[in-house]
Amino acid sequence: MAQVLEFKLPDLGEGLTEAEIVRWLVEVGDVVAIDQPVVEVETAKAMVEVPCPYGGVVTARFGEEGSELPVGAPLLTVAVGATDASSAAPGDDGAAAEEPSGGSGSGNVLVGYGTGAPAARRRRIRPERSTASAAPAAPAAPAAPAAVSAPSRPAPVAVAVGEVNGRQGPVAVVSPLVRRLARQHEIDLRGLTGSGPDGLILRADVDSAIRQAGQATEAATRTAAEPVVAEAPTAVASPSAAGAATPATAERIPLRGVRGAVADKLSRSRSEIPDATCWVDADATELMAARAAMNAASGPSGGPKVSVLALLARICTAALARYPELNSTVDTAAREIVSLPGVHLGFAAQTERGLVVPVVRDAHTRNAESIGAEIARLTELARTGKLSPAQLTGGTFTLNNYGVFGVDGSTPIINHPEAAMLGVGRIMAKPWVHQGELAVRQVVQLSLTFDHRVCDGGTAGGFLRYVADCVEQPAVLLRTL
Known part of the structure; x- marks a missing residue:
């Protein structure tokens, strides 16, 4: 006899309390395998696929696409042990799912972890047999009283093939932002x-x-x-x-999802951190020449090119080694400055889902090439919405390249609870006094916003001046390599 098990929205980590349903990956009547992703949800930090720890037939889904569910709320119900009865009917196409392991599941509710069980082939119950497939689940309904007691939840019924929320056919859209805008x-x-x-x-x-x-x-x-x-x-x-x-x-x-999380963090930063900003113009001509020489030396097939952002990130790690006060945070309750041992460098990335800040772990142990490769990997994950919450948290210092938007300067807001953020404007040709003569040089504006509780202007100015010196004379970095 089938047993109906209720799968609740799991705790996705990082203190998240709710998630928005972006897209259902299964429908009522589908046969699912243990640890098969069943729904795509968007949290305040990332968009992830949630695997189901049970194998069997989906009898009900709770929540429409675009709705928010709190952690612990019912997500779907699965009839375990009814796979044979629902998939071995005469005249079937012969595609049978694998036998579920009784009433036991994998226990896996964390994204990215599996049990190694072989994946079952997905098969939807034919419409004319939907009533029969749902029947075995009815006697077992008392086993899931929560699903019965909530009048607002949909009853376990089968739907026609290809029908979702009363609409037929696939939609050629990838971006969750586009789907949300259309729903609104x-x-x-x-x-x-x-x-x-x-x-x-x-x-x-x-x-x-x-x-x-x-x-x-x-x-x-x-x-x-x-x-x-x-x-x-x-x-x-x-x-x-x-x-x-x-x-x-x-x-x-x-204001929810990523946009809501950004709004909360920026508001908290403004209300808690007494920030100040200093800036300087720097001649980046030598830095651009050094980058061109690096990439030329690698040859046509010598590996990935070194980006300007990677060089600036390496300069930041060298500057933080000299001025560790800016790689810290403030414990307001204990009234203590917490100096952090390693540099986890965040960089601002604009995506269709909004502004996100992926983090390069242990940036102080990497060279420019390694940092550049990690930035490229995380940027691609950000564009496809596949960054995990762990890849978006834990930063100790942030680099913000707003020059990609064609602007020269800005006063960035500190990424709470960090102590500082370096902003970089666009690099463009400007008249500049070089070696006593007026010349056209590649000039960039650098701005540092810092928490005035962790250091004074002398420290912040020293940090920014060292960064500018490295930009103007990349050979300065040789002393710290």
């Missing part, structure tokens, strides 16, 4: 034609659909209001009538 404005993605590669729906496509919908609504409102204007012209100038139109044009965007 009630745009049906299945009615859009994507302008991206292979028909991929981009944010520009959704924005265009939103504008068209807004224009249509405005035209309909204007048409409906014409008789009223003719009968009572004074109603148009009425303050109450003008105020009534405001909600139709205002847009409310929830």
Whole structure:
């Protein structure tokens, strides 16, 4: 006899208390294997796939795509021991899932860990047999009283093949930001034609659909209001009538997920850290020449090129070795400055999901080539939304290259609970006095925002001046290599 087991949203680590359902990977009636990913969720730190510790037939899902669930809330129910009865019916296509191990699961609820059990082939129950597949789960319903007692949860019913939330067919969209934007404005993605590669729906496509919908609504409102204007012209100038139109044009965007986490961290940084900023212009001509020489020496197939960001990161680790006060944090409760032994260098990365700060672990033990390779790896994970919470936390110092946006300078907000952040503007040709003569040089602006509790201006200025000296004369670094 089948036993219905309830799988709850697990604790994904790093103190996260809730997650948003981005995409279901299984449907009611699917046969799942132990540790098979069943849902893609977005937390305040990363987007991850959650594996199910049970193997069997999915009998119910709790939560629609776009909704948030707290940790510990029911995620789905699985009929364990009913695989044979649901998959060995006459006339089946012969694709049978592997036998689940009774009522036992892997116990695995952490993303990225498996039990090594062989993966079962996914197979959806045919629509005409959906009633039969759901029947064995009914007698075992008392085993999961929580699922029965909550009236807001959907009943365990099978759905037709390819049907999700009442809509048919796949959607050519990858970005969770695009899906969320479409949900907020009630745009049906299945009615859009994507302008991206292979028909991929981009944010520009959704924005265009939103504008068209807004224009249509405005035209309909204007048409409906014409008789009223003719009968009572004074109603148009009425303050109450003008105020009534405001909600139709205002847009409310929830601060949650990555955006909400960034908002909380930046607000906390501003309220807790007495920050100050100093900046300096530096001649980066020699640094750019040194980088070109490094990459030329590696040859056409000599490995990855060294990026400017990697060189700046290596300069930062050398500067932090000289000025360790800036590689620290403040314990406000104990009123103590905590000096940290190693440098875990964060770097700001802009993605479709918002601003994230991946962390290069033990950057003080790496050379420029190693740092560059790790930055490239983490950047790719950030773009695809596959960074884990561990890769986004634990930083001790942050490097922010806002020059990629074409701006010269900024006063960055410290990434709480760190003590400092170095900002780098764009490197561009400017008139510069070089060796007593006016010349065109490659100039960059460097800005350091620091926690004034951990050091004074002399230390911060010394750090920034050393960074500028290394940018202007890369040979200075040889003394610390």
